Amino acid sequence: MTQPVSSRKYRHGRWLRWAPVVAVPAAFALAFGYAGGWLAPHRLTPKRLIDQFQANAGVHPGYRRNHAKGVCVSGYFQSSGQAAAYSVAQVFTPGQRTPVVGRFAIPGGNPYAPDSSVPIRSMALRFTQADGQQWRTGMNSMPVFPVATPQAFYAQLQAGQPDPATGKPDPAKLAAFFAAHPETAAFRAWARTAKPSASFATDSYWGLNAFEFVDSDGTRHAVRWQMVAQAAADGATPPDNPDYLDADLRRRLAQGPLRWTLRVTLANPGDPTDDATRAWPADRTTIDAGTLVLQATEAQDSGPCRDINYDPTVLPDGIAISDDPLLPARSAAYADSYLRRTSEEAHLPGAARPSANTQPEARR
Template sequence: MNEPASSDSPARRIGSWTLIAAAVAVAVASFGYVGGWLAPHRLTPEKLVDQLQDNAGTFAGYRRNHAKGVCVTGYFDSNGQAQAYSAAQVFAAGRTPVVGRFAIPGGNPYAPDSSVPIRSMALRFTQANGQQWRTGMNSMPVFPVATPQAFYAQLQAQQPDPATGKPDPAKIAAFFAAHPETAAFRTWAKTARPSASFATESYWSLNAFVFVDANSKHQPVRWRMTPEASDADNNTSKADDTDYLANDLTERLTRGSLRWHLQVTLANPSDPTNDATKTWPDDRRMIDAGTLVLEQTEPQDSGPCRDINYDPLVLPAGIVASDDPLLPARSAAYADSYLRRTSEEAHLPGTAAIHPQPETK
């Protein structure tokens, strides 16, 4: 009989790396980060999106990340509490219409919902003055890496081996060893499990932004959406259902609207704004800025979210980007992915020949 592996054996360590890598790969696929300002021979949006396709495959007409998703519509009901920190019209008391999208990370639009432990929420708020606020959030409190270069290196380490169809655990372990900043995310990933519903998740902005008030005072912030629904509300069967998230959402909305509270965390001067791998201390002041109310869901191929590029740098007056290097990188890659998929859609049977270009600020 073979001797069982010890708790710290090479086999056990490789197995642990593989499990962690599966969750990390989801987060890696959840953002398309690359800095458009980087030298072309080092890193470009095209190069990074190509790598995403190498890892997940290419599905014509779909987003290169978050390919599987559904559209949602509703409104944001501001209570006016954030108006003291931001002059953005969305924070004035009253309602702002919202077009959003729930999704799971990855480039495969046919992936089972249970295959990944992370869910995403993207929103477009359209103010009465015509300005927009777009935000993409994920159901994890930190991002694995802090720079576009590290993100690209992580993608390379997780590219499937042609011989096995799976990432090489040794390459993943080497990447983690070279990037200790991934520790917080790896700790979270060890216990992360696929949830039963989009409606019961909290969604974090991950990146920091800056609110600007009517007197031009700047306040660094992060935000998250926290749900009113709980797992106890979920009575939908998930057995043998690869698309249970969309089905659950539809069923819940037949019983009434779904609500989240927009909770804004105000940074202290010492809190880092350029590192998405670090959380801010729990004692930071938090304000409830209002309630997101979602009333309807539609398929993404025909719904209102289909042609929206949820670029996080589309911001209204009163919100500006922080110094987080992932933000311009993320914007550049989103634009590249958008142009690829809409160009492909124009050549697919039954689709329009012309699609709108990405909207800008």
């Protein structure tokens, strides 16, 4: 690998206090599944993972099994040109404007959950380059992921499954899970003080997983990225309206476009690229790759994001996956969820089949 790259019991009440963050399984815009032999099929498959999401949140036909409640957005990405030295992806060409179809959402498989039920928000984006290639990414408003492997994530989902007698996760099971997984410490520290924001527009979103940029010489650069909000949080308390995030987004966009800065961080040798629980040191080189400009929003049941599978392994030339085991797992589980919901959509009264030209699984 060329440079710069990686060489690669709380009390009962304390658990209950932030159990929803963990128990709502999609707290992380991320789902995992079987891929490429990292687990024997009899132990873990995409089906078992998605079945567990359903066991935790119920089955809501036609909706995503994770991040079920969301809204479509659209706009464009304006490249600053600063990332072009590290990646040949057309999206980073100096001055290039690339159309974007995205989706904001909250965690969980319940499309009727109140927006204040969890403190995490997600941003998913599909960049469509002029050459037809796509870059799809899913990000979350938290700096680290709780676990590093698909196996551990599945165990977390199981620990967070609601008890039929109470409708809530069993604190003892959550405690046992965290005791067995010390790597969750950084996420738990963040979750203790995290509060639901009043707006999608004022949150920043982390990619969490490492990827690789590939430059014109074929040199690979390990990177992570973040969409940093240009709108400042105003300290507003979330209103009682259970759907306030959608209302706020529409209000803001009626006044003008919303913007985020894409910041790309380059790893130093030795920085972990296979562990999303570990943040890289703050002194790493960071570049301003450009500006995301969102101009419109539509309901997810009829908007342009409806038929898109935001598989983060759909990448253009110049961007590649890293050795993070969560990435191929996410791809497999996303595909299982997509097939379930689109099959259900086809049988819902008055529902239309997904448009053929969307090609949500295509690696274009």
